[in-house]
Amino acid sequence: MLPFKIVYHDGYDLQLGAHVFPSQKFRLVRDALVGQGLADPADILTPQPATDEDVLRVHTREWVEKLQQNRLTATERMRLEIPCSAETVAAFWLAAGGSILAARCALQDKFAANLGGGFHHAFPGHGEGFCMLHDVAIAIRRLQSDGAIRNAMVVDTDVHQGNGTAAIFASDRSVFTLSIHQLNNYPVPKPASDLDIHLDDCTEDEEYLNLLGQGLKESLDRFQPDLIFYIAGADPYREDQLGGLWLSLGGLRRRDELVFGEALRRGIPVAITLAGGYARRVEDTVRIHVNTILAARDTSDAVLR
Numbered sequence: 001m002l003p004f005k006i007v008y009h010d011g012y013d014l015q016l017g018a019h020v021f022p023s024q025k026f027r028l029v030r031d032a033l034v035g036q037g038l039a040d041p042a043d044i045l046t047p048q049p050a051t052d053e054d055v056l057r058v059h060t061r062e063w064v065e066k067l068q069q070n071r072l073t074a075t076e077r078m079r080l081e082i083p084c085s086a087e088t089v090a091a092f093w094l095a096a097g098g099s100i101l102a103a104r105c106a107l108q109d110k111f112a113a114n115l116g117g118g119f120h121h122a123f124p125g126h127g128e129g130f131c132m133l134h135d136v137a138i139a140i141r142r143l144q145s146d147g148a149i150r151n152a153m154v155v156d157t158d159v160h161q162g163n164g165t166a167a168i169f170a171s172d173r174s175v176f177t178l179s180i181h182q183l184n185n186y187p188v189p190k191p192a193s194d195l196d197i198h199l200d201d202c203t204e205d206e207e208y209l210n211l212l213g214q215g216l217k218e219s220l221d222r223f224q225p226d227l228i229f230y231i232a233g234a235d236p237y238r239e240d241q242l243g244g245l246w247l248s249l250g251g252l253r254r255r256d257e258l259v260f261g262e263a264l265r266r267g268i269p270v271a272i273t274l275a276g277g278y279a280r281r282v283e284d285t286v287r288i289h290v291n292t293i294l295a296a297r298d299t300s301d302a303v304l305r
């Protein structure tokens, strides 16, 4: 039913209970897509966990072993802001496997979405801000290692800057990093991306879309990637509890269409990951993520028709 594949696993849920991070959203997005007849169960692929070899292309052996053996220091646990357990660790290995699979599918079908992932605050040697492993970086490194892509661009529209992405690819000319985010928000400091668009508090739809459109065009004129990884955070939404931007639901959908339209017109495949989303009503977060999938479907139909 969808013109591309969706990647999802029940194990994505971190089972955090009353935490501000509604990790049940992954299942809710999947259920909404199937329940509303927008996706067919046959559109959905089940990922395998990433291998340790995949993870070690990005992360230090020390960090990987600390996670696997549950040996984090008190400071490391505090920075992570989510519990470290066998279940949560397994969920991050699965999310990384999901992003690898989504990237491969995107190369075939122009689009694919991992209904999870986008853990852009993970660094090689530590995790923070709900992110243990950087699934997107792991996927890029795996596809490069397979010879499936030479270079990639990360387009990150989560309200929080992609500090892990910026740090991992800082001296890597094969990966261009673009982040558009609220300046006065976590993380502090913000290591430099190739392009950082720092937004004032309470930025609304029109200004946001103008700046994103301009930044994206300039970046793609300079750098022609074999693949775009789109980190489609739902948290620039005006009702978000951890964000201070004022985008509307319609503005967020136009954001997605802008990214997809620009990519498709240039013939660049896009792999989508969900990243953050902390709306007061979890239904709004789910709606924003579902809309991202629908924007990909509609752009795909419009451009390829």
Ligand SMILES: [Zn+2]
Pocket: 158, 159, 160, 233, 235, 275, 276, 277
């Ligand atoms: Zn975020």
